[in-house]
Amino acid sequence: MNPGISELPLVAVVGPTASGKSALGVWLAGQFGGEVLACDSTQLYRGFDIGTAKPGPAERRSIPHHLIDSLTPNEAATAGGYRQMALVVLEDLRGRSRLPILTVGTGLYLQALLEGLAEVPQRSEELRERLRASAGEQGPGYLHRLLARLDPETAGKIAAADEQKLIRAVEVCVLARKPVSEVHRAGRAPLEGWRALKIGLMPPREALYERIHARTDAMLAQGWIEEVRGLMESGLPKNAKPFDFIGYRELRDVLHGKKKLEAARAAIQLATRHYAKRQLTWFRKDPSVHWLTGFGDDSHVQDQAREWLRQQSLAESPRTS
């Protein structure tokens, strides 16, 4: 810990999609004089608004939101890139004595920010192309065997079918000229000067799923499909990253006539449920999270969150604008 910097509190609201993280974040920002910092890989992209459930204009007017719309659809969000951008925002807030409130849907990004990433090389599209090509020629199991030669330890932890992770592991080994496991052991640089207070939203599963279904319908009613049409006609490359997000990919198929709207709707709801479950799995393993049962827009939950933060010796300092 750098002795030159005093440690300041930072709040992270974690939870599955549709659990009300944004609502709680904005409310807490009002209570404690904070500003919201999005920690969500999809809300970073400009133009993809409805399907990513970005906070509306009213909320963003009342409380400053950071990093939302910080990337163009042509750029690629990454954990490392997010960390860089977030660090800048944190320093800004430190300078203005505002409490950072992260609304986090992407667990990996929070981890990258708080715990840091190992000194690993960035991705190399060329190398990946070559790896994928040889994997295609050599047949199944090739990447796993290759990794087993480069780094048996890591190969033992990655399933032979997990091509995405295998490619990244091999990529790091090749670029770093040493096993990934070794690179990782060298350690990561955790965030200094901040004390993270994590609040988790854990609504009853059934209610969460109902809300996900209803929210999907509401998004559709808000003109989601028109948003997708506009984005497709705006000259963006067809393979722009955000077109692969839940909902955008299904609605793109609808616009291409490859899928019926009703089928897309059901597919979106299902994919979102699966996603919420994965988020829960990620956050649940973090013992430092203080869990609250319910949705973030529930006033009881909000009061509990405020109460807990007070106990963590967080002083209230409502904005006096």
Next chain:
RNA sequence: GGACGGGUGGGUGAGUGGCUAAAACCAGCAGACUGUAAAUCUGCCGCUCCUUGCGGGCUACGAAGGUUCGAAUCCUUCCCCGUCCA
């Protein structure tokens, strides 16, 4: 009233005498995760017991009987569903 076809685990749907607690897929549940993470991947999935084992017991393929050492699979009757003929 008659002729066919069909009723299988939460769903779709294989399975025509033992290798079947019953393929596969979906849903559901649990898990992994260091720069694609709204991604990618893994396990479980009738109930139950334990010494957790390619372990034991129980229940199960519309219902009830029957044949057989043994039936989801064969026979009989009945009940549903679909199509067609009256």
